[in-house]
Amino acid sequence: MTTAVHESSVPTKGLKGGSLGLVAVIVIGVASTAPGYSLAASIGLISGEVGVKAPFIVLFAFVPMACIAASFFYLNRADPDCGTNFTWGARAFGPRVGWIAGWGCIVADLVIMPNLAGVSGQYLVLLFNEKLAENIWLTTSIGIAFIVAMCWICWRGIELSARSQVLLLGTELVVLALFAVIAISKAFSGITRTTMVDGVQTTYTSVKPSLSWVSPAGVPSSAIIAGLVLAVFIYWGWDTCVSVNEEAEDSATTPGRAAVLSTVILLAIYLVCAFGSVSLLGPDFVTDNADDAIFALGQVALPTFMVKLLVIAVLTSAAASCQTTILPATRTMLSMGAHGAAPPKLARIDPRRLTPDYSTWLFGIVSILWYLLLVVISQNTDTDAYSASIAAVGMAIAVYYGVTGISCIWYFRRWLTTSAKNFLMMGVLPGVGGVTLIYVFVKTIWDARNADYGYGTLFGVGTVLVIGTVLLVAGVPIMEWCRTRYPTYFTYSPDPANLVKDPNSDDTLAAPLGTYVKGGR
Amino acid sequence: MAAQLVVGIGGDGSGTAAARTAARVANLMGANLVLVFGFDPSKLAPRGGAFEEEILAVGASAIEAVTAELAALYPDLQIESEFVQERAVDALILVAEARQAEVIAVGHGGEGPLRGALLGSVTYELVHRAPFPVLVVPDAASDD
Numbered sequence: 001m002t003t004a005v006h007e008s009s010v011p012t013k014g015l016k017g018g019s020l021g022l023v024a025v026i027v028i029g030v031a032s033t034a035p036g037y038s039l040a041a042s043i044g045l046i047s048g049e050v051g052v053k054a055p056f057i058v059l060f061a062f063v064p065m066a067c068i069a070a071s072f073f074y075l076n077r078a079d080p081d082c083g084t085n086f087t088w089g090a091r092a093f094g095p096r097v098g099w100i101a102g103w104g105c106i107v108a109d110l111v112i113m114p115n116l117a118g119v120s121g122q123y124l125v126l127l128f129n130e131k132l133a134e135n136i137w138l139t140t141s142i143g144i145a146f147i148v149a150m151c152w153i154c155w156r157g158i159e160l161s162a163r164s165q166v167l168l169l170g171t172e173l174v175v176l177a178l179f180a181v182i183a184i185s186k187a188f189s190g191i192t193r194t195t196m197v198d199g200v201q202t203t204y205t206s207v208k209p210s211l212s213w214v215s216p217a218g219v220p221s222s223a224i225i226a227g228l229v230l231a232v233f234i235y236w237g238w239d240t241c242v243s244v245n246e247e248a249e250d251s252a253t254t255p256g257r258a259a260v261l262s263t264v265i266l267l268a269i270y271l272v273c274a275f276g277s278v279s280l281l282g283p284d285f286v287t288d289n290a291d292d293a294i295f296a297l298g299q300v301a302l303p304t305f306m307v308k309l310l311v312i313a314v315l316t317s318a319a320a321s322c323q324t325t326i327l328p329a330t331r332t333m334l335s336m337g338a339h340g341a342a343p344p345k346l347a348r349i350d351p352r353r354l355t356p357d358y359s360t361w362l363f364g365i366v367s368i369l370w371y372l373l374l375v376v377i378s379q380n381t382d383t384d385a386y387s388a389s390i391a392a393v394g395m396a397i398a399v400y401y402g403v404t405g406i407s408c409i410w411y412f413r414r415w416l417t418t419s420a421k422n423f424l425m426m427g428v429l430p431g432v433g434g435v436t437l438i439y440v441f442v443k444t445i446w447d448a449r450n451a452d453y454g455y456g457t458l459f460g461v462g463t464v465l466v467i468g469t470v471l472l473v474a475g476v477p478i479m480e481w482c483r484t485r486y487p488t489y490f491t492y493s494p495d496p497a498n499l500v501k502d503p504n505s506d507d508t509l510a511a512p513l514g515t516y517v518k519g520g521r
Numbered sequence: 522m523a524a525q526l527v528v529g530i531g532g533d534g535s536g537t538a539a540a541r542t543a544a545r546v547a548n549l550m551g552a553n554l555v556l557v558f559g560f561d562p563s564k565l566a567p568r569g570g571a572f573e574e575e576i577l578a579v580g581a582s583a584i585e586a587v588t589a590e591l592a593a594l595y596p597d598l599q600i601e602s603e604f605v606q607e608r609a610v611d612a613l614i615l616v617a618e619a620r621q622a623e624v625i626a627v628g629h630g631g632e633g634p635l636r637g638a639l640l641g642s643v644t645y646e647l648v649h650r651a652p653f654p655v656l657v658v659p660d661a662a663s664d665d
Contacts, residue, residue, distance in 0.1 A: 028564055081570025159563055240565060320565075327566035338571035349575045351532035351583065354560050356572070 022258055027165050029241030029262035032324040035269050036172045036294070036317030038234040040123070041115050042390055043274065044290025047283040048454070049227040054283065055213045055274040057224070061231030062267060064440075065238060067433025068401045069259075070425050071408030072239045077508040078411070078500065083335025084328075085400050085407075087513055090341075091495045092407035096479065099341055101407075102332050103475035104400030106363075108236075109329035111393045111471065113367035114374045116325065117143030118386060120318045126295050127311050133292070140375050144368055150322040151364035154330070157353045168320075172313040176269055179294075179310055183276030183301040184209055193281055193300060202288070204281035213275065225443045226453075229394035232437070234270060236397050237324045238262075276301070290387060330359040339513050340489040342482050383456030388463040391455070395444050395468035398437040405434025414497045426503070445469060493518045523599070524552035525620040529559070529613045529627040529643065530587055532579040536628035539658040540587050543626040548595045555620060556584050556602040559612025573606075580604055609643045610650065617653050626656040 047054045072084070081087040085105050090098025121139035124146075125132050132138055160168070187206040194203045216224065241262055277286050280297055289296035298310040334356040337346030350357035377385040408430040409416070416427045447453055448465035458466040483490045493516045501508050526543045530536040540556060547554045558580035562568040584602045591600060605612035617625050627644050636642070648655050 032565060076567075079570060080567070082567045082572040083570065084567050087570065154563075157563065159565075240567075323563075324565050327563055331566050331568065331572055334575065335571040338575055347571065347575055349532070349579050351579050352535070354532055354562065354576050354579065356575075 022261075023166060024162055025241065025258035026262045026265070027162070027169055029238060029258065030173075030265055031165060031169050031317075031320045032237035032240040033235060033266060034237065034317040034321030034324065035234075035266060035273075036176060036313045037116070037119060037321045038236075038317075039176070039270070039273050039277075040292070040294040040314045040318075041119055042230050042233055043277050044286050044288075044293035045387055045390055046227055046230050046274075047278050048287040048290060049230065050219055050223050051283040052207060052210075052213050052278050053216070053219050053227075054278045054286075055271055056216055056219070057227035057231045058234065058270045058274045059214060059267065060216070060224070061228050062235055062263075064228075064433040064436040065232060065235040065401070066263070067429040067431075068405050068437070069239055069241075071405045071430035071433070074412060074426050074503045075404065075408055077503040078510045079513070081335055081513070082331035083339065084332070085404050086332055086335055086341070087339070088407050088411065089403055090339075090492060090513060091510065092411040094494050095341065095490045095492050097403065097407075099336070099479045099482070100472075100475055101400050101403045102336050102341070103479070104396050104403070104472060105332050106329050107471045107475070108393050108396035108400065109325045110363070110367060110370060111389050111396060111467065112233075112325055113147060113322075114143070114371035114386065115389060115393075116318055116322050117146050117367075117371055120146045120315060120322070122292055123295065123311050123314050123318070126292065127308060127315070136375065136379060140371070143371060146319075146322070147364055147367050147371070150319065150326060151360055154323060154326045155350065155353060155355055155357055155360045157355045168316050171309070172317055173265070173269055175306065175309045175313045176273055178306065179298055179301055180269075180272035180276035183280040183297065184272070186301060187276075187279035191281070191300075193285070197288075202284075204285040207279050207282050209275050209279040213278070214271075222443075222447060225440055226391075226447065228440050229391050229398065229444045231394075232397050232401075232440070233390060233394050235266070236393075237321070238266065240324065240328075326360065326363060329363050330356050333359040333363065340486050342486070377458070381456065381458070383458055383463045385455070385458070385463055385467065388455035389467055391444070391448075391464040392468035392471075395441055395464070396472060398441040398444075399472065402434045402437035402441060405430035405437065409434070411495065411500060412503065414500055415502055418502075422504070489514070491518050492516065524550055525555055525617075525622045526550075526552050527555045527557055527613060527617045527620065527622040527625045529609060529625070529647075530556050530580075530583055531609070531628070531643075532558070532560075532576070532583050534583050534586065535630060535660050536626075537587050537590075538660050539626040539628045539656065540591060542658045543624075543656065544591045544595055544598060544600075548598050552623065553599045553601060554591070555616060555622070556587060556600065557605060557613055557616050558584055558602070559605045559607050559609035561606060561608045561611075577604060610646045613643075613647060614651055614653075617651070622653055624654045624656050625651055626658060628660040629657050630660050 046057055050057050075088040079087050083102060086098050086102025089101035121143035122133050124142055125139055187209055191206045192203060194201060241259055277297055280301055286293050294314055295311060298307045333346045336342040337344050346359045348358040374385045377383055409427055412426045415422050445465060448462040450462060453462040453464060455463045457463060492514050495510055495516060526547045528536060528540045528543045544554055560576050560580060562572060588600050603616050607615060613625050627647055629644050632642055644657055
């Protein structure tokens with residue numbers, strides 16, 4: 001007598017082995033946003049847009065991101081699919097919106113890969129030899145090796161133990177905090193540095209930190225938008241905290257506490273680092289050293305051994321960030337393949353490692369090609385395609401998070417008016433976040449069409465516009481190609497509003513995607 | 522309740538040799554055979570829905586293949602299976618504890634101790650952690 005599948009004798013949730021404690025949820029939330037790397041990649045660009053007001057932008061950018069987190073939380077209750085934006089967009093607005101939202105997520109992850117790889121390559125070389133870090137081909141080769149290594153790690157499914165993660169993240173936060181505190185104290189006592197670059201002598205002087213740096217007074221709105229599109233990037237990944245919340249042990253209190261604590265930690269570290277960075281030798285110094293800002297600042301503020309620690313902190317953070325970039329992208333690809341919106345091969349699972357092997361390596365190969373293209377463009381034109389991609393990724397994040405916010409309101413429209421809490425959490429917050437981000441997206445397109453937006457031009461228009469929109473728009477013909485090959489997905493209709501379940505009840509899961517079909521029941 | 526022999530089966534069919542050995546023993550003892558498939562994808566990104574279903578499909582086809590083979594060999598043997606969302610090692614230990622198993626049987630892919638320790642071999646970790654007897658059967662030996 002044989003039974004094929006037996007009811008499990010082990011409850012999967014609420015067990016010591018599988019559930020996540022408070023510290024683990026915080027670590028996942030903070031590590032996913034990769035503070036060290038985010039600062040290294042963007043602080044120079046942010047100070048270039050808003051100068052000493054960097055602390056304000058850093059705080060302000062959190063508002064739309066936190067609002068969008070509410071939509072992640074509720075939509076995740078209806079459908080906790082690894083395709084997140086893709087499945088939610090399809091449920092709220094139909095297959096095409098879902099497809100483009102998924103594409104936006106993949107594109108955002110793809111666009112950031114060269115920066116991740118570049119920062120890793122550069123900081124790894126900086127650890128040993130400063131001069132060599134200017135050799136673009138050396139850092140590029142290391143960057144490519146880094147992408148290959150990270151894809152391999154994702155494919156093998158290797159993960160650091162919780163304890164090593166706490167140790168790495170703890171070191172990163174302590175080093176960053178020390179750097180910021182020392183920088184701020186040096187700025188208070190006042191220091192001056194003179195540098196010679198290509199025969200041009202520049203003198204930088206520290207600026208006494210002022211509380212007015214957290215207020216928007218005196219910042220032109222165009223600079224705020226330009227700063228925002230860069231700064232949303234530093235909080236990207238924070239939403240992972242929301243999706244692991246459901247798995248936390250004692251899920252009544254841990255998730256809320258973990259989300260609040262990880263937020264406080266992130267905001268605090270970004271705030272003090274923003275203060276420290278722009279005050280140490282003034283914002284111009286940060287901007288002029290945008291490529292390796294944290295290292296340049298660290299060299300002024302810290303003794304040598306701590307500079308090395310700072311570099312290591314950025315490196316480990318970039319590695320974590322690389323993982324939290326590859327995993328969401330490949331899981332969105334997997335979800336699109338599995339739901340029939342894209343080639344089914346994307347959903348292929350390596351039977352031994354239980355990871356999406358085809359998607360992972362496809363993403364890795366395309367990332368490397370994209371990286372090489374950017375390096376070649378940056379080397380042969382006056383365009384800084386490399387820095388432009390940070391702003392471009394901000395555009396992609398803005399559009400797909402924006403769509404998520406709006407999807408949340410529309411999807412739960414039946415429940416918005418049932419209580420004040422619902423109206424606030426599923427209506428107002430996602431609305432504020434969604435509208436802000438979509439406005440940032442549209443305004444950036446508008447501003448970036450001019451050649452003087454910064455980062456140089458490609459084909460006569462701003463590079464940011466080219467990278468940010470061409471890749472998004474390229475999704476449309478690919479979607480149409482998928483529609484001819486895989487028509488079934490494109491016959492799905494949005495979930496009927498009256499069948500959407502109350503996300504505050506015990507039974508929140510929606511019927512599988514594809515239950516509702518155009519013309520059918 | 523009959524004695525329980527717990528066997529770990531991987532999505533690639535690793536552990537099939539262990540299942541054959543355990544089935545032979547279970548058949549002699551009149552014990553139950555419990556095939557366990559454990560999986561725990563990285564938490565650094567959303568992992569529900571399609572991902573979980575695809576992984577379960579891989580696990581189900583591996584378990585079905587083993588079950589079909591053993592059921593044909595030992596028609597009287599009671600074979601059960603469990604799919605547990607935990608790392609494979611934790612899954613095996615949890616199932617063994619819940620069922621008060623006599624032994625946990627696992628395969629061995631032939632990796633050396635350094636590779637096993639660095640890359641997270643289920644067998645190496647299990648041998649060191651399990652509070653139960655562990656039976657290790659080389660996967661390659663199954664092809665005779």
